[in-house]
Amino acid sequence: xxxxLANDLVRNKAIYFMVxxxxxxxxxxxxxxxxxxxxAFKDFSIAKGVWGSPWVGLDNFKDFFDSIYFWRVLRNTLLxxxxxxxxxxxxxxxLAILLNEIRLKLFKNVVQTVVYLPHFVSLIVICGLILDFxxxxxxxxxxxxxxxxxxxxxxxxxxxxxFIYVFSSIWQELGWSSIIFLAALSGINPELxxxxxxxxxxxxxxxxxxxxxxxIPIIMxxxxxxxxxxxxxxxxxxxxxxxxxxYETADxxxxxxxRKGLAEGQDYSFTSAVGLFQAGINFVLxxxxxxxxxxxxxxxxx
Amino acid sequence: MVRGNGNLKNNTMTDRTFDILNAILMLLLIxxxxxxxxxxxxxxxxxxxxxxxxxGMLLGPLGFSWEAYSRVLDNPNIFSGYRNTLLILFSxxxxxxxxxxxxxxxxxxxxxxRKPIMIAIIFTMYFSGxxxxxxxxxxxxxHMGNSLLALIVPVAISTWNLIIMRTSFEAIPESLIESxxxxxxxxxxxxxxxxxxxxxxxxxxxxxYYGVAHWNSWFNAMLFIRDRELFPLQIIxxxxxxxxxxxxxxxxxxxxxxxxxxxxxxxxTIMVATLPILLVYxxxxxxxxxxxxxxxVKE
Numbered sequence: 001x002x003x004x005l006a007n008d009l010v011r012n013k014a015i016y017f018m019v020x021x022x023x024x025x026x027x028x029x030x031x032x033x034x035x036x037x038x039x040a041f042k043d044f045s046i047a048k049g050v051w052g053s054p055w056v057g058l059d060n061f062k063d064f065f066d067s068i069y070f071w072r073v074l075r076n077t078l079l080x081x082x083x084x085x086x087x088x089x090x091x092x093x094x095l096a097i098l099l100n101e102i103r104l105k106l107f108k109n110v111v112q113t114v115v116y117l118p119h120f121v122s123l124i125v126i127c128g129l130i131l132d133f134x135x136x137x138x139x140x141x142x143x144x145x146x147x148x149x150x151x152x153x154x155x156x157x158x159x160x161x162x163f164i165y166v167f168s169s170i171w172q173e174l175g176w177s178s179i180i181f182l183a184a185l186s187g188i189n190p191e192l193x194x195x196x197x198x199x200x201x202x203x204x205x206x207x208x209x210x211x212x213x214x215x216i217p218i219i220m221x222x223x224x225x226x227x228x229x230x231x232x233x234x235x236x237x238x239x240x241x242x243x244x245x246x247y248e249t250a251d252x253x254x255x256x257x258x259r260k261g262l263a264e265g266q267d268y269s270f271t272s273a274v275g276l277f278q279a280g281i282n283f284v285l286x287x288x289x290x291x292x293x294x295x296x297x298x299x300x301x302x
Numbered sequence: 303m304v305r306g307n308g309n310l311k312n313n314t315m316t317d318r319t320f321d322i323l324n325a326i327l328m329l330l331l332i333x334x335x336x337x338x339x340x341x342x343x344x345x346x347x348x349x350x351x352x353x354x355x356x357x358g359m360l361l362g363p364l365g366f367s368w369e370a371y372s373r374v375l376d377n378p379n380i381f382s383g384y385r386n387t388l389l390i391l392f393s394x395x396x397x398x399x400x401x402x403x404x405x406x407x408x409x410x411x412x413x414x415x416r417k418p419i420m421i422a423i424i425f426t427m428y429f430s431g432x433x434x435x436x437x438x439x440x441x442x443x444x445h446m447g448n449s450l451l452a453l454i455v456p457v458a459i460s461t462w463n464l465i466i467m468r469t470s471f472e473a474i475p476e477s478l479i480e481s482x483x484x485x486x487x488x489x490x491x492x493x494x495x496x497x498x499x500x501x502x503x504x505x506x507x508x509x510x511y512y513g514v515a516h517w518n519s520w521f522n523a524m525l526f527i528r529d530r531e532l533f534p535l536q537i538i539x540x541x542x543x544x545x546x547x548x549x550x551x552x553x554x555x556x557x558x559x560x561x562x563x564x565x566x567x568x569x570x571t572i573m574v575a576t577l578p579i580l581l582v583y584x585x586x587x588x589x590x591x592x593x594x595x596x597x598x599v600k601e
Binding site for chain 1: 314316317320321324325327328331332334335336338339341342357358359401404405407408409411413414415419422423426428429430431432433434435436437438439442444455456458459464488489490493514517518520521525536539540542543544568572575576579580583584587590591
């Protein structure tokens, strides 16, 4: 075995030489942090280093589970993620199906060009717009007042955060996320539609019996990925939009880790434990989702 | 509405109603997507005093004034932010391309450790050490804090892009590579003289993906950069748009004037920072979509 490897190293030395920087990159920037996350089981101090700091076992995890934050950030993470899944996941599928029904190619292209656009605008600008449109003097407040409501700064109230977060995310990513479904749709055999028409199927029947089933494999794969990432909401948008008034509904695990670990305090061990808890749950979710999907539908990631 | 295929006999009443409703829905979607940007353009050109008194939708500019733009362009932070972002964009993307191409080509060849290396790489898509250890690594152990290196080296390779590129390299006929070998080409020669020139479309897609990521990224800069002169554009934008700190804007002396112009400065800032993307976007949109499609048909 070792002999064979040694021979291979000599024979393909140029290839190994090329792959080396990539391997080093992954080792340093992906695997060293995994090693570094053992500070979650330690009372880490920078002076003593990762290895020199004393072990404390599961104390940091216990502190997190016992803290008032545990349920709050867990609930917020799961709820935001669940709403994103419930409303955000089907939206691009529906859009792709509707786009597929547009026969006028020019119109279809125009719609596509327009709806992809917000994906490319930076998150800072998007959040700037959200803050501006939802503040006391903003357009949305004005509309609420027009329909008889009261004018307020919408993001000053914890009750509105989830809606604004989920709705704006759909607005920004709807078009872009539909591309992958459109790609799958372009692979459906046109003869299927021809045959369905001959059998007297109308447009809805065709959508239901041909278009949608044609999308099922890609839907399943993306769904597994989403369920695997259920705990893994991007915190960039959260920390741009939230404020102490909305922590109650907006603070998720990763924004909590950022705030307690880097922005406010520097409790590295405690926040590493919180981060590790999240990564662990994610990993378990992904494996179970993949296992479940393989059992039920035969679609899987690996 | 013209129907490209199908015969007209099947064009029943419900089908036509559906077409019309669908078209209306799509038009509505266009309006909802475009309006916020339209609003920004109109507000940035508006007279600031009228803008502050106005509430609700803007159908056209209120009055007309370039003042907000001239204030934004006078702001030295915007200028240095642009400069830093462009610097990161060019050097970072070049760095990305080089290492991604190297890895993608290497991993598309057959060698003994290929499979374990691929598994180790893909594993990092599903499990990571997390924010805090990564921060400590970059800041305290590699001492990259407060330098633009922290914004380039740690994001040298995106695993997703690496896989897309590898898939595309694997499609190049083996016979081509074999014959180059017979002609005496080494692996590096094959990569840069044969594989890369044959893969220009996917490389263009990669340039766009990495480029846009560098242009939009801000979080690492917020974590690692402390000197104002090194701030990329997005961090400056965050101060103005999100934290709402216009103290760096060198406003006029009168407070009333400040309040008034502040709003239009915000919109002009958005325009100045987004215009480059908006201008190139229509030309690039197809490339991006292509990249997603290539990524979608893996294995």
